[in-house]
Amino acid sequence: xxxxxxxxxxxxxxxxxxxxxxxxxxxxxxxxxxxxxxxxxxxxxxxxxxxxxxxxxxxxxxxxxxxxxxxxxxxxxxxxxxxxxxxxxxxxxxxxxxxxxxxxxxxxxxxxxxxxxxxxxxxxxxxxxxxxxxxxxxxxxxxxxxxxxxxxxxxxxxxxxxxxxxxxxxxxxxxxxxxxxxxxxxxxxxxxxxxxxxxxxxxxxxxxxxxxxxxxxxxxxxxxxxxxxxxxxxxxxxxxxxxxxxxxxxxxxxxxxxxxxxxxxxxxxxxxx
Amino acid sequence: xxxxxxxxxxxxxxxxxxxxxxxxxxxxxxxxxxxxxxxxxxxxxxxxxxxxxxxxxxxxxxxxxxxxxxxxxxxxxxxxxxxxxxxxxxxxxxxxxxxxxxxxxxxxxxxxxxxxxxxxxxxxxxxxxxxxxxxxxxxxxxxxxxxxxxxxxxxxxxxxxxxxxxxxxxxxxxxxxxxxxxxxxxxxxxxxxxxxxxxxxxxxxxxxxxxxxxxxxxxxxxxxxxxxxxxxxxxxxxxxxxxxxx
Numbered sequence: 001x002x003x004x005x006x007x008x009x010x011x012x013x014x015x016x017x018x019x020x021x022x023x024x025x026x027x028x029x030x031x032x033x034x035x036x037x038x039x040x041x042x043x044x045x046x047x048x049x050x051x052x053x054x055x056x057x058x059x060x061x062x063x064x065x066x067x068x069x070x071x072x073x074x075x076x077x078x079x080x081x082x083x084x085x086x087x088x089x090x091x092x093x094x095x096x097x098x099x100x101x102x103x104x105x106x107x108x109x110x111x112x113x114x115x116x117x118x119x120x121x122x123x124x125x126x127x128x129x130x131x132x133x134x135x136x137x138x139x140x141x142x143x144x145x146x147x148x149x150x151x152x153x154x155x156x157x158x159x160x161x162x163x164x165x166x167x168x169x170x171x172x173x174x175x176x177x178x179x180x181x182x183x184x185x186x187x188x189x190x191x192x193x194x195x196x197x198x199x200x201x202x203x204x205x206x207x208x209x210x211x212x213x214x215x216x217x218x219x220x221x222x223x224x225x226x227x228x229x230x231x232x233x234x235x236x237x238x239x240x241x242x243x244x245x246x247x248x249x250x251x252x253x254x255x256x257x258x259x260x261x262x263x264x265x266x267x268x269x270x271x272x273x
Numbered sequence: 274x275x276x277x278x279x280x281x282x283x284x285x286x287x288x289x290x291x292x293x294x295x296x297x298x299x300x301x302x303x304x305x306x307x308x309x310x311x312x313x314x315x316x317x318x319x320x321x322x323x324x325x326x327x328x329x330x331x332x333x334x335x336x337x338x339x340x341x342x343x344x345x346x347x348x349x350x351x352x353x354x355x356x357x358x359x360x361x362x363x364x365x366x367x368x369x370x371x372x373x374x375x376x377x378x379x380x381x382x383x384x385x386x387x388x389x390x391x392x393x394x395x396x397x398x399x400x401x402x403x404x405x406x407x408x409x410x411x412x413x414x415x416x417x418x419x420x421x422x423x424x425x426x427x428x429x430x431x432x433x434x435x436x437x438x439x440x441x442x443x444x445x446x447x448x449x450x451x452x453x454x455x456x457x458x459x460x461x462x463x464x465x466x467x468x469x470x471x472x473x474x475x476x477x478x479x480x481x482x483x484x485x486x487x488x489x490x491x492x493x494x495x496x497x498x499x500x501x502x503x504x505x506x507x508x509x510x511x512x513x514x515x516x517x518x519x
């Protein structure tokens with residue numbers, strides 16, 4: 001008897017259920033939607049390194065699903081990545097490449113390079129032909145200097161001095177195009193990134209809430225979570241939701257006693273078993 | 274930008290009239306803003322035929338009567354038709370000879386009615402119009418700036434942008450416009466927006482016209498081009514650090 005061993009799948013998508021899903025859709029089943037991060041993400045190169053910025057709103061269609069999410073993902077101690085597109089895709093792909101970089105660091109004993117992260121990301125995304133909807137702004141500083149790249153869902157990449165992605169990218173790009181120059185200082189860089197993200201927050205409906213900033217220089221990374229909070233809750237009751245007695249006017253009072261209507265007879269026959 | 278087919282076909286017995294429209298020769302964004310002496314309006318002088326840059330010296334801003342300027346983006350032939358309607362309007366207004374002339378608010382109102390009624394007949398004029406002007410009113414010289422688009426949406430604002438300008442110029446205008454700008458400040462702000470549009474809108478060209486309207490009348494300046502900067506060090510050999518990157 002020949003033993004047939006089922007080899008485990010080598011990774012990637014399994015397309016076995018596609019025909020069944022298609023049939024169900026034809027019968028009228030609506031597939032669940034996915035959460036997008038209608039977003040503004042930016043990055044720029046300044047004289048000592050790179051500054052990345054992102055807003056913090058995650059949307060599910062017209063609803064804000066998460067008003068303070070983290071869109072700047074850790075790749076390596078010296079490399080961070082902002083993600084726009086489908087939230088699950090950006091999380092998964094950045095996590096995966098981050099782990100691969102860690103293993104690579106153990107194998108080589110060296111600091112990770114930005115091009116390594118870039119190549120891993122673009123080859124993964126190209127293999128999935130755009131179905132992994134992750135648009136990323138990758139920035140970091142390694143032994144060869146500061147680098148800033150954008151990665152598109154189909155796998156193409158750009159190397160730029162300043163970059164924006166997401167639904168708010170045009171609003172942010174208008175700020176960058178009019179105000180960016182080479183050789184910015186750290187403060188100017190952070191200021192410009194915050195301004196670009198604010199342009200996205202206030203002019204794009206898919207972006208909102210707060211500004212996250214990440215500054216990467218040689219040997220040091222600062223993750224400024226919620227660097228700016230331009231959308232505070234303005235009307236908050238100081239007393240909270242406690243209602244003291246007497247706040248509601250009592251119009252009339254009627255007390256009804258609970259009467260016992262069932263009488264239990266003492267004695268009687270024992271229950272049938 | 275919407276270029277989906279606006280359908281409406283009536284089968285009247287044997288003849289079928291189709292009002293389906295797509296824009297053919299189109300102009301891109303128009304930007305306008307109020308400043309101290311009146312209203313300033315600017316746009317580029319290009320008209321595209323699909324993805325070809327067909328006409329490079331097209332005036333998309335015209336004076337209307339004594340008090341207004343009209344700028345249009347979208348289908349150029351529809352803009353020419355609108356100018357003919359406005360000609361008829363201003364002519365019959367002139368023939369009243371009553372010492373009063375149509376101001377920007379009146380013309381904006383007229384255009385809104387025209388655009389909305391055409392849309393209701395499924396035969397729109399495929400334009401986004403910007404109407405700006407100054408006219409003496411009960412409170413002195415009143416500046417007016419408004420816009421109407423092909424479906425009849427209309428509003429009045431201190432700064433207007435159509436087409437791609439909505440995404441690229443409005444954020445800048447919202448952040449940097451303020452009351453009573455001088456002409457020089459207004460031109461600088463407008464040029465800032467036009468430059469961003471030149472960099473990032475594929476259908477814009479580097480030949481712009483600025484027009485202004487004040488109580489003295491309208492002035493449309495001759496076209497000129499802006500200086501662009503391409504000297505970023507990252508633009509030289511971007512693939513040197515990352516092979517296969519652009």
